[in-house]
Amino acid sequence: MPSKRTTRIGALTVAAVCSTLSAVVLTTPAHADTVRIHDIQGTTRLSPLAGTKVTDVPGIVTAVRTYGSSKGFWLQDPDADDNAATSEGVFVFTSSTPKVAVGDSVTVSGTVSEYVPGGASTGNQSLTEISKPTVTVLSSGNAVPAATVVDASSVPDDYTPAGDTAASGSINGLTLEPTKYALDYYESLEGMNVQVADTRVVTATDPYSELWVTVKPNEHVNRRGGTVYGSYTSQNTGRLQIQSLGATADFPKVNVGDTLAGVTAGPLDFNAYGGYTLVASQLGTVESAGLERETTQKQSKNELAVATYNVENLDPSDATFEEHAAAIVNNLQSPDIVSLEEIQDNNGATDDGTVAADVTVNKLIDAIVAAGGPTYDWRSITPTNDTDGGEPGGNIRQVFLFNPERVSFTDRAGGDATTAVGVTKVHGKAQLTASPGRIDPANTAWTSSRKPLAGEFVFKGKTVFVIANHLNSKGGDQGLTSQYQPPTRSSETQRHLQATAVNAFVNEILDTQKNADVITLGDINDFEFSDTAKILEGDGELWSAIKSLPKSERYTYDYQGNQQVLDQILISPSIRKDCFEYDSVHINSEFNDQISDHDPQVLRFRP
Structure with a gap:
């Protein structure tokens, strides 16, 4: 599927030629016996290990992206910690087609980075990644970690904490509270395998093969099946963008009110064009609501x-x-x-x-x-x-x-x-x-x-x-x-x-x-x-x-x-x-x- 992601500032390799000898700073690798994916993700939106080289980080490959400028794969640790704020998944940015398959047990060495989709000027949140990776496949055909269920009961009704005034209103440095705020909840699942089920479409398929569903069917619903935006302080927390790891031609053409019946599952990504996105390796079946275009009343002679x-x-x-x-x-x-x-x-x-x-x-x-x-x-x-x-x-x-x-x-x-x-x-x-x-x-x-x-x-x-x-x-x-x-x-x-x-x-x-x-x-x-x-x-x-x-x-x-x-x-x-x-x-x-x-x-x- 074509990707709209075209710029990766954090992944550029820059060669600088100087007239004087420059110092080279070497970063000591963080070893696998102390670093796992939840350590990389940390309890805020920014990795505590950003800029650090890590070695032999273990996990199971849950999905692979082979298209666009964001080629790579998602890695998830099957041995989760007991902290709900720390994600167990991470995206490994390979830049070229990955040489791994879903179900591979691998170790990854590379540099932890924070990539801002669309660039820093957008104000977007960043995506924690491992870049410039060296990947070792230990075994294949392993069970993929079970998808976390995202539904009306798991997503909080409050949308987001207020930003830190000392940080220009940014929420990046705030400790995640995934049971209190919807954005914190989604961030705590960044890179992890997630699933939604029987979700109603609230934005029709667009030209980029994307659609939006809601996991909260009663949230500001209207009679035609959409979710109405009523104020700046009353956000619709159940909205979630859906893309697919499959071919564009196979992406469903749906209208508002239609349902993706059954399970839609895949890693939870973050992009510049909607934020948190379920990149589906499994798509539900379309059930049409039969939405029809409206016709207004004819004006009378004197109207x-x-x-x-x-x-x-x-x-x-x-x-x-x-x-x-x-x-x-x-x-x-x-x-x-x-x-x-x-x-x-x-x-x-x-x-x-x-x-x-x-x-x-x-x-x-x-x-x-x-x-x-x-x-x-x-x-x-x-x-x-x-x-x-x-x-x-x-x-x-x-x-x-x-x-x-x-x-x-x-x-x-x-x-x-x-x-x-x-x-x-x-x-x-x-x-x-x-x-x-x-x-x-x-x-x-x-x-x-x-x-x-x-x-x-x-x-x-x-x-x-x-x-x-x-x-x-x-x-x-x-x-x-x-x-x-x-x-x-x-x-x-x-x-x-x-x-x-x-x-x-x-x-x-x-x-x-x-x-x-x-x-x-x-x-x-x-x-x-x-x-x-x-x-x-x-x-x-x-x-x-x-x-x-x-x-x-x-x-x-x-x-x-x-x-x-x-x-x-x-x-x-x-x-x-x-x-x-x-x-x-x-x-x-x-x-x-x-x-x-x-x-x-x-x-x-x-x-």
Whole structure:
């Protein structure tokens, strides 16, 4: 199976040529009569023997990895000590295809090292290894140590201890408490043979042949089988990533709610793309839950339907236009206005100065017509080349689609990539100075990020202001399994500035016309309970309408076993006080054959 692990800083061999004679420091080997695997692993996340050469460490080979840049094998001591904090397993990094087999009894001599998947800058925990090994096979065909059962009763409900303030918030040096904290429990099993049984899938198979299960079937479960992420302080401790030591082609294609029936077993690894991972030498049998894609309700004659849909870097070369069109027509019931995020320019990621996106948008509109939908019109503003982030050369932007038979767009000249849209009062009503227009595009809050697109629509004589957003992504944030607890969410800094700018613009509209209908929507890239959402909502200027759903239904995205909110539709008081309907339409995030990683959202109301 291909591996995404491409960098091993701790395993590089560096030759230094100096003009003066350098001293060579020799490390005395630690002998096998005193050192076993639990001595190497120790009672914290960092080995007490890191950097030390060890000799003739005994164990049984439990699994072998022969692919990718992380070739090696897992070694486990069948004679465990009586300390639950010390793991009895360790990964032996060979760099080339190992010459051992499962069941071999071996001794290993080498250097104990701490490898940080993804590099130290990620803040990830490290993986204790033996590197540069010399391996001696003593016998073959031995019984593999029995797999430790990981289940709802063994995994603590508390997620992690707080990091040591004297160590910049790191948990690396803290003594493990595996009966108290979930992360400590998983760390105490690092490298050991473990098993789960009859586990429900909570993130579908991804393109890298990975999936997530939960060993806690009742933990924040929702009706479609996922595990909902409800707050920073209420982590889902039963989540566990599953990979396989087998061929990629044999990895199961599963959706949320499906079950891996029977036993799934293998060594517990740690990687940069999800943390603790069961690398399965034995996979359970798939039992399908038969999950189906949702369809929202059709808007009535007097209801305006407004949707947001991230179409994930759509460009003319993609093969998903018919599927996106079918989703808009059938699953979303042809909304009157659709805010599209991640529309790329006419040649996608080719970085040649192309910025226009008319080919991309018109190809989607044509596909919608072919699917039986309306002939949408569209408005957008072309960005300056390579200034709005996203895939290099792609020039992603937000685009308004609208059904001209149901709603009209108020065109007002003056909007471009660098001109800020303003608000004026005409006959006692708010108007945009440019429609479409961009909100404060020169503000440093939008550096290398998408600028909000504002437009003025009219439905049955009533003006509705719509602001399409795609805020700064979460890229660069520390993961939930980071060595720093709580993890640093560095991307929030820019998102908070962006939310402040959008809220200020909404305030301009509402200060001009108190009862104006304003919708701020799109890929907010943050949760409904986040400070980003609170800044957007301000002092009641807006309200995230997904909060009208039960907590178990609040999700638009599924990441590492957590169903969460990234896409939102926020509404002004004039809309909130009247009747409205909100739907998160689950057509993508739960499925292995998704055409986007986001689920669209639909709001229906009477202006």
